[in-house]
Amino acid sequence: MRSVLEHLPNELIIEIFGYSKIRDLSFGLWNLNKRFNALIRSLKYLSLILTKDCTSEELLFSEQIIRMVIVTLESINLNPFINLRSLILNLATENHLKQIQSLVLPNLVYLSLPLSFDSRSTKQLASEVFSNRFSSLRFADLGVIDMPRNLSWSQSPSLRSIRIFSPNINIIPLILQSCTQLTHFQVRITGEHPLDIPSLPIISNHPLKQFIFLQAQNSTNAFNIANIIYLIPNVKHLDLRLCTISFIDLIKLISKYLMNLNSFDCHIIEFPNKDETIDINVLRKIHPCYSGIQCTLREDCYCLYATKKDQKLKLTSNFF
Numbered sequence: 001m002r003s004v005l006e007h008l009p010n011e012l013i014i015e016i017f018g019y020s021k022i023r024d025l026s027f028g029l030w031n032l033n034k035r036f037n038a039l040i041r042s043l044k045y046l047s048l049i050l051t052k053d054c055t056s057e058e059l060l061f062s063e064q065i066i067r068m069v070i071v072t073l074e075s076i077n078l079n080p081f082i083n084l085r086s087l088i089l090n091l092a093t094e095n096h097l098k099q100i101q102s103l104v105l106p107n108l109v110y111l112s113l114p115l116s117f118d119s120r121s122t123k124q125l126a127s128e129v130f131s132n133r134f135s136s137l138r139f140a141d142l143g144v145i146d147m148p149r150n151l152s153w154s155q156s157p158s159l160r161s162i163r164i165f166s167p168n169i170n171i172i173p174l175i176l177q178s179c180t181q182l183t184h185f186q187v188r189i190t191g192e193h194p195l196d197i198p199s200l201p202i203i204s205n206h207p208l209k210q211f212i213f214l215q216a217q218n219s220t221n222a223f224n225i226a227n228i229i230y231l232i233p234n235v236k237h238l239d240l241r242l243c244t245i246s247f248i249d250l251i252k253l254i255s256k257y258l259m260n261l262n263s264f265d266c267h268i269i270e271f272p273n274k275d276e277t278i279d280i281n282v283l284r285k286i287h288p289c290y291s292g293i294q295c296t297l298r299e300d301c302y303c304l305y306a307t308k309k310d311q312k313l314k315l316t317s318n319f320f
Contacts, residue, residue, distance in 0.1 A: 006035075013039055022048055022061055030060070050076065070096060078104055085136075086110040092117070100125055102133035112141040115165065119146035130178045132156040147171055151199075153178040160184065167191030169223055170199075176208065176231055177201040186212040192221040200227060208232045214241040220271050220302075226253050237263040243271050247305050248278055248286075255287040264289035264307065271302040 005013065017025060017040060029036050040061075047067040052074055062080035069088045070076065078084070078099040085107055089096055092114055100111070111134075113122070126145045128134060130153035139161040147168050155177075161184040162175060169189045176182065185208055211232055215223065222245045235258050244250050247270040254261065264287070277298075283305075284290045292308035 006033075010039060014042065017043055022046060022065075026060060081105070083107055088112040089114055094121060097121055097125065102128055102135075106134075106136070108134050108137050110139045111137060112139075113143040115143045117143055119144050119167070123148075127153070129159075130154070130156050130175070132158065134158070145171070147174065155180055157181045162186070164188075165190055168193045169228075170196050172213075172228055173200050173203070173231060176203055176206055180206070182206075182208055184208075184210045186210075186214075188214040188216075189223070190216050192219065195224045195227055197224065197227055200231070203231045205234065206232055207234055209235060210237040211235050212239040215243065219243060220269070222271070225250065229254060229257050233257060234260055236260050237265075239265040241267045243269045245272075246270065247303070248283060251283065251286055251290060251293075255290075261287065261289055264292075266293070266305060266307050268305045269302050270305065273299070273301055273303045 005016075008016075013036075017029070020029070025040055030040060031037065041064075043061075043064055044066070046061055046065045047069075048065050049069045049071060051071050059080055063083055065081055066083055067086040068081060068084055069090060070092060071090045073091055073093050075093075075095050076099075078096075082105075084105050087100070087105065087108060087110070089112065097113070097117060099105075100108075111129075113125075122142060122145050126142060127148060129137065129140055129142065130148075132154060135158055137156075137158055140159060141163040144165045146166060147170060151174070153174065157180050159179045159182055162179065162182060163186040164171070164175075165188045167190050169191075170193060172185075172187060175185070213225065213228070215221070220243050222243050225240070225242060225244070238254065238258065238261060247268055250268070254264070280293065280295050283293050294306055294308065295303060296306050297304040
């Protein structure tokens with residue numbers, strides 16, 4: 001006997017529909033019969049890659065779409081997508097950015113922006129993100145953001161993972177103060193503002209577990225990273241791409257204050273280079289996590305220290 005789709009039980013049909021594109025559901029299956037319509041309406045986890053302005057079939061299922069990737073510069077109305085959980089903007093305009101508001105997308109859990117926006121464009125969105133208006137947001141890749149004008153945000157306990165670019169290192173303690181449950185933090189500092197030590201917040205036992213700090217490749221500015229280390233005592237994985245005056249002083253401080261450290265990666269330039277040559281084995285014995293440290297380059301004015309795991313850090317490839 002010939003088998004047809006309608007003969008399958010609802011559970012199998014729903015499974016098949018779950019692998020179908022929205023366009024295929026709309027043009028191939030919608031309105032075939034009441035049963036199929038009801039099964040399609042029961043799908044709760046639809047994804048949409050938007051390469052042009054929304055069409056009628058996409059709007060038909062807008063409240064069922066939880067994940068959207070925008071790859072278009074055309075104007076889009078995000079209001080119908082009230083249940084969106086994940087929003088990734090690979091291409092974006094000011095029109096897209098202005099619509100990312102807590103009133104429009106109250107259920108966002110994951111948000112990723114491109115680097116095409118400057119800090120003036122992202123100012124209002126950053127204010128919403130770091131003022132807990134997106135109460136469900138857990139992961140935020142916000143591109144370029146700068147210090148807020150009033151130098152403060154309210155607490156945002158929902159955030160767990162943040163990745164940003166910023167011209168000002170003082171945004172790090174500000175975010176730590178705002179995001180009291182943050183566990184993963186990746187930041188690239190593109191400017192050379194000094195750390196405002198007298199204004200550092202008092203942060204007690206912050207739960208951050210992974211901290212990745214990068215500065216501009218050609219910069220020889222030595223940030224006072226020690227005062228950041230004091231704020232994150234529970235870090236387990238640390239990755240530093242920066243310039244320092246004394247490499248050995250830095251790693252001694254890290255081993256002293258980060259008692260839970262179990263993974264250390266680095267690409268650190270010591271500048272200006274000290275006269276004495278430090279035995280690499282002495283450095284490795286300071287902490288078990290330092291066993292992979294190598295002195296990969298030594299010149300008259302600088303020395304480069306890196307870890308063997310340096311080439312494995314794929315998640316920061318966008319930063320270099």
